[in-house]
Amino acid sequence: xxxxxxxxxxxxxxxxxxxxxxxxxxxxxxxxxxxxxxxxxxxxxxxxxxxxxxxxxxxxxxxxxxxxxxxxxxxxxxxxxxxxxxxxxxxxxxxxx
Numbered sequence: 010x011x012x013x014x015x016x017x018x019x020x021x022x023x024x025x026x027x028x029x030x031x032x033x034x035x036x037x038x039x040x041x042x043x044x045x046x047x048x049x050x051x052x053x054x055x056x057x058x059x060x061x062x063x064x065x066x067x068x069x070x071x072x073x074x075x076x077x078x079x080x081x082x083x084x085x086x087x088x089x090x091x092x093x094x095x096x097x098x099x100x101x102x103x104x105x106x
Contacts (some may be wrong), residue, residue: 010069016041019066023047026070027060037064073105 010016010029018027018041027041043060045052074082079102086095 010039010067013073015070016060017047017068017070018043018060020060020062025055026052026062030059033061034104039064039067041067074102076102080103 012029012031014029016027016029016039018025018039018045024039024047026041026045026047027043030040030042032039038061040059040061043055043058047053071076079098083095083098083102086092086098
């Protein structure tokens with residue numbers, strides 16, 4: 010796992026869709042930003058909040074995109090004239106192909 014990866018993270022009695030902000034020096038805990046809480050399997054959007062979780066309670070999420078998703082994101086990068094984002098998307102699309 011790397012900084013920026015999307016994960017499911019257990020914090021308290023809930024699981025959260027989160028992304029990794031950093032790792033502890035001992036690599037036993039991870040610092041995440043919680044985005045969505047799952048209550049009985051149903052997602053609820055929440056205000057983004059930091060959390061520290063045990064690495065044992067982190068599940069990596071698949072971050073691959075469908076071709077149609079890349080097409081829409083590339084169109085958005087073109088509309089916003091974001092050349093760097095366009096290049097990143099194009100490179101990643103070619104890697105995922």
